[in-house]
Amino acid sequence: MIDTHCHVYEEEMDNYKEIIEECNKKDISIIDNAIDINTSKEIIELSKKYNNVYAAIGLNYDQIDTFNKDDLKKLEELIKNNDIVAIGEIGLDYYWTKDNKDKQIEYFKAQLELSKKYDLPVIVHARESIQDVYDIIKESGVSKGSMHCYTGSLEMAKEFIKLGFKIGIDGPITYKNNKKGIEIIKNIDLKDILIETDSPYLSPEPNRGKQNSPLNLEYIARKISEIKEISYEEVVNITTNNAKELYKI
Numbered sequence: 001m002i003d004t005h006c007h008v009y010e011e012e013m014d015n016y017k018e019i020i021e022e023c024n025k026k027d028i029s030i031i032d033n034a035i036d037i038n039t040s041k042e043i044i045e046l047s048k049k050y051n052n053v054y055a056a057i058g059l060n061y062d063q064i065d066t067f068n069k070d071d072l073k074k075l076e077e078l079i080k081n082n083d084i085v086a087i088g089e090i091g092l093d094y095y096w097t098k099d100n101k102d103k104q105i106e107y108f109k110a111q112l113e114l115s116k117k118y119d120l121p122v123i124v125h126a127r128e129s130i131q132d133v134y135d136i137i138k139e140s141g142v143s144k145g146s147m148h149c150y151t152g153s154l155e156m157a158k159e160f161i162k163l164g165f166k167i168g169i170d171g172p173i174t175y176k177n178n179k180k181g182i183e184i185i186k187n188i189d190l191k192d193i194l195i196e197t198d199s200p201y202l203s204p205e206p207n208r209g210k211q212n213s214p215l216n217l218e219y220i221a222r223k224i225s226e227i228k229e230i231s232y233e234e235v236v237n238i239t240t241n242n243a244k245e246l247y248k249i
């Protein structure tokens with residue numbers, strides 16, 4: 001199994017080494033997602049050290065106020081000189097603040113350009129910003145990546161799939177009354193779905209409220225198998241292949 005989006009590194013969790021090693025024993029690979037230059041460097045080192053860790057590096061919305069153009073140059077150098085599988089996590093978040101919207105858009109667009117230049121997929125965050133995210137990706141011409149922890153409508157999910165994107169499904173699908181999530185899973189093809197935990201956040205049931213880790217990925221796959229009325233093995237096989245194809249691993 002491949003956890004296609006998580007934050008398993010020192011800055012986010014003290015026990016990241018144990019978790020990576022435990023995942024290795026259970027044949028779980030992880031695509032570790034950075035949020036700034038420091039975490040990008042840290043993840044690159046982890047991906048060199050552990051054969052089940054793959055690096056997605058990028059500049060994320062939540063540190064946006066601290067970034068300057070130099071960070072984009074540093075990011076490009078890291079992309080050029082290292083073995084990474086995606087640019088992420090990037091995107092727009094208008095839930096926390098819209099005050100820096102222009103700067104968020106500027107850095108999102110710049111990283112979409114890097115995705116094209118280096119032929120790498122993107123891992124995209126959107127919160128209360130889905131229409132802008134869609135319009136900007138469409139205009140950029142980027143045609144591969146994932147909409148991570150997708151919370152938009154079914155119609156919009158279909159539009160992202162038309163652009164070539166996959167839909168990332170996380171722990172909240174296991175929460176009671178997630179009608180929107182269930183509707184989306186029922187109505188899109190398994191080949192368009194990726195499974196992810198967004199660890200250390202958003203633990204699925206039955207571990208809701210505790211620290212999340214990629215070891216919880218199976219609860220998400222099990223829930224999808226229930227909703228789609230297919231076997232757990234089929235969900236694991238197909239979503240793993242989706243991730244391998246998209247991230248070339």
Ligand SMILES: [Zn+2]
Nearest residue numbers: 007033089198
């Ligand atoms: Zn994330």
